[in-house]
Amino acid sequence: MEITVIHGSPRKSGNTHTATKLFMDALCRCGEVTFTEFYLPEAMPHFCRGCMTCVLEGEDKCPHATYTLPILNAMLRADALIFTTPVYVMSEAGTMKTFLDHFPYLYIVHRARKEMFSEKAFILCTTLGAGTKTAIKTIATSLRFWGVNRVYSTGFALHEVHWNKINPKRRAKIERKIDKKALFFYRQTALKKRRRPYLFLYFIVLFLRRMIAGYDDTSLDKQYWVEQGWLRQNPFRS
Ligand SMILES: Cc1cc2nc3c(=O)[nH]c(=O)nc-3n(C[C@H](O)[C@H](O)[C@H](O)COP(=O)(O)O)c2cc1C
Known part of the structure; x- marks a missing residue:
């Protein structure tokens, strides 16, 4: 089983890393697991510039593509993903938000990747007292x-x-x-079973198909949806 880990903190002596390593060790006791690890902010040291180039012209045109593409490829190759973050001021660490800001084009409204439709993800968060709910929610939403x-x-x-x-x-x-x-996460991933998509996705796609069909043919998102056959068939059915 291949798992890509995005560490939200570089602090290897920190609580988040300690808990993450225990989690990873426990996964290895369940079966054969190989990890590809990325430590933020080193793996993504720049803020998103907000140019929308990734969405409009392609992810390979992002000014930070040398950072984002290897991470994207590792995420697509994996059977499962792990995201970790400490709570900073009642939310996820800025490193993690900066990381997520670089992948808007992966949203279903743009060019979601089929590889992810069967992947499982785990978010691990530590805090002194409060804030894990909000931190986890931001990551989970993306x-x-x-x-x-x-x-x-x-x-x-x-x-x-x-x-x-x-x-x-x-x-x-x-x-x-x-x-x-x-153990639970290992079992869910090892089953290699694509479970029913989240209900909101199923319905949102009905709306998106109409919206994207109306885009200009030069739109990258429309071209992608046409290529994938998603204007005719629900992406989560295929
Ligand atoms: C800048 C900063 C902001 C923090 N904000 C909160 C907070 O809002 N609520 C809280 O309970 N703990 C907060 N903490 C404590 C950390 O979330 C907690 O110690 C966490 O386990 C640190 O993980 P680490 O050791 O991996 O860095 C904050 C810590 C830092 C450095």
Whole structure:
């Protein structure tokens, strides 16, 4: 099983990385897993410029394509995706938002990729006290609009800045939860079963087909939808 991991924080001694590594170790105990890892912000050190070139002219024309394309390819190759982030001011880390800002063209309204329609994703988030819900929601929203088949998540309010200072009993409980979540995620991915798409996607596509059919033929999004046969058939049926 191939999994691409997007680490939202470069802090390898941090809580998020510690929890992520425990999750990855637990996945490896379930079966054979290979990971392709990207650490933010190094893997995407620039803010999106807002030029819309990726959407209008193609993802290869993005001024940051040397960063985005290898990550895109790794995400498309994978069976599953893992996204991690600490909570910063009640939301995801800016690194993760900057990363997501580079992939608007993957939204179903533009040029979602079929490869993702059977992929599972897991979002792991840590915080001192609060904010995991909001942080996870932002990431999950993008992944769902990309058409990722199922998005799972877990958030940990640790009440400690340093992992090894967490009360041992509580830490053991967290570690058990990580193991449980990893086993579940492994099983869901190993099944290689494309589950029913999220309902909102199914309906949104009915509307999009009409909208995109009305675009000018020079539109990249329309050309893509025509090529994929999505103006005739629901993308999630094929
Ligand atoms: C800039 C910054 C903002 C933070 N904002 C919050 C916050 O809003 N709520 C909270 O409970 N913890 C907050 N924290 C604490 C972190 O979310 C928490 O310590 C997390 O586990 C850090 O992960 P890391 O060790 O991987 O960096 C913040 C930490 C930093 C550095």
